[in-house]
Amino acid sequence: MTGLQHFNNAIITKKKIINSDLCLINFEVENWHKHVPGQYSEICLTAENGYQAIRPYSIASSPDEKSVTFLIERINNGEVSNFLYDISTEGDNFQVSNPIGKRFILQNKKIPIFVASGSGIAPFISMSKYLANKNKRFYMYHWSKNFSGLVIYEENKSYINSLYFPNITRNKPPNWTGGDSRINSKTFNNLDLNNQYEFYVCGSDFFVENALDIISNLGKKFDIYTERFGSF
Amino acid sequence: MVTRGFFGKNEKNERVPPGQYLENRFPVLSAEPTPKLDIKDWDLSIIYNNETLAKISWDVFKNLPSTSINKDIHCVTRWTKFDMNWTGVKVSTLFEELDFKPPTEWTMIGASTGYTTNVPLKDLVLENTIISYSYEDEPISPEHGGPVRLIVPHLYFWKSAKWIDKITFLDEDTPGFWENYGYHMYGDPWKEQRYSG
Numbered sequence: 001m002t003g004l005q006h007f008n009n010a011i012i013t014k015k016k017i018i019n020s021d022l023c024l025i026n027f028e029v030e031n032w033h034k035h036v037p038g039q040y041s042e043i044c045l046t047a048e049n050g051y052q053a054i055r056p057y058s059i060a061s062s063p064d065e066k067s068v069t070f071l072i073e074r075i076n077n078g079e080v081s082n083f084l085y086d087i088s089t090e091g092d093n094f095q096v097s098n099p100i101g102k103r104f105i106l107q108n109k110k111i112p113i114f115v116a117s118g119s120g121i122a123p124f125i126s127m128s129k130y131l132a133n134k135n136k137r138f139y140m141y142h143w144s145k146n147f148s149g150l151v152i153y154e155e156n157k158s159y160i161n162s163l164y165f166p167n168i169t170r171n172k173p174p175n176w177t178g179g180d181s182r183i184n185s186k187t188f189n190n191l192d193l194n195n196q197y198e199f200y201v202c203g204s205d206f207f208v209e210n211a212l213d214i215i216s217n218l219g220k221k222f223d224i225y226t227e228r229f230g231s232f
Numbered sequence: 233m234v235t236r237g238f239f240g241k242n243e244k245n246e247r248v249p250p251g252q253y254l255e256n257r258f259p260v261l262s263a264e265p266t267p268k269l270d271i272k273d274w275d276l277s278i279i280y281n282n283e284t285l286a287k288i289s290w291d292v293f294k295n296l297p298s299t300s301i302n303k304d305i306h307c308v309t310r311w312t313k314f315d316m317n318w319t320g321v322k323v324s325t326l327f328e329e330l331d332f333k334p335p336t337e338w339t340m341i342g343a344s345t346g347y348t349t350n351v352p353l354k355d356l357v358l359e360n361t362i363i364s365y366s367y368e369d370e371p372i373s374p375e376h377g378g379p380v381r382l383i384v385p386h387l388y389f390w391k392s393a394k395w396i397d398k399i400t401f402l403d404e405d406t407p408g409f410w411e412n413y414g415y416h417m418y419g420d421p422w423k424e425q426r427y428s429g
Contacts, residue, residue: 005251005426009233042310046233051240054251054310079241079253087237094235100427102413103263205260205375212265228261 007044007095008032013067015090019148021074022119023085024060026067027096034063035099037106037127038200038225043070044095045080055080058122058202058227059099062129068096071122071151104227106130110196113139115183115211117203121151123227124202128152132159139163139191143183143207146171163190183211188218198223205229247304248312249421255311260375263409264345267395271371271379276363280335280401288326293380294365296321296329301360303385305392306421318383320364323399324357338405341382341391342398348408349393350417351384356399360385363396388419388426 014026044054061069072084106127114124121142131138144150147168156164167179201211205228215224248254271290278286300319306312337353355361364383365372372378377394384391390410411417416425
């Protein structure tokens, strides 16, 4: 058992800037092992002197897609994220690890409920695309500072078997009809608690703790899976 | 394969294990909800064969000889933070004070949340392995494992279980929470023992 992660050669095939913080990057990865929605991979940058910087990112594409997509968020002093956002272009070469993670993955045994803040939407892009392709039902709750940060607003609106609850907490566009308050005790009032649900929560530590408090006060025990950014 | 235009912000540093980067902040990462625990209610059980061999209350524990360590910490999510200062009681001191003879070579560390991680006895009784109640001279905050957490600084940080409340001796090495999800059974950062297989 070496414990070392296996990296594959990868090339950027598409880069889409979403706003001043976020971009979506598609990679074509050699020998890609099909992932399970919810898994993450590590992206490795190598400098000429051999220095390497490696960071984990949730996979934001469905296993059904040919390319592997990551949602990249610029962060203060972010070495890898900021390079990917600011400098990388189509055709650039990287290394991307095989998919990792066996805990925060789509179980799909009950009705999935996705609860995300900000770029915590990334694993749920993968999960929702996968489920939508199979006409499976899910609920999606997402909080963003602005409209563009919802990332896949149009896609989520188009999934006819699912319910989508987008929330914009700062810069609402005119005629916004979605939510505008933070996650609170009324957020899940629309759920029929007679149904069986599995909750997935992804975001900052503060957001996840808040969401867990609220879900645990719904008066029923649910399967809950959490993924936190390494917030400070 | 060199990445076009990438020069790296970090200089190579011999204190940073392979595949890690230097982080000045202290990220919060937990698998489970952060419990709200009052240190006055805290205790630590030592268990073998479903039998509680010892139970140490906070009132007893806080009066045991304390140790402060200054160590670099390495998280499997790839951050390394230098010079973290922890104070607590060495596990070896705890066993000596209790006149406790470990019954096996393998342990499972348990937390009040149900989290578990396996740590071999030889690592648990090393000089720098402590059951800690203070970080940087302050009580450990709940999100960082307070009131009491284990610190095993020479292994990846998932071995330093937050909210520790039990040490269970086992007859063989057995995977804990993350180890069951594919993380390495031992977790040496200098050998990059991140994942099994």
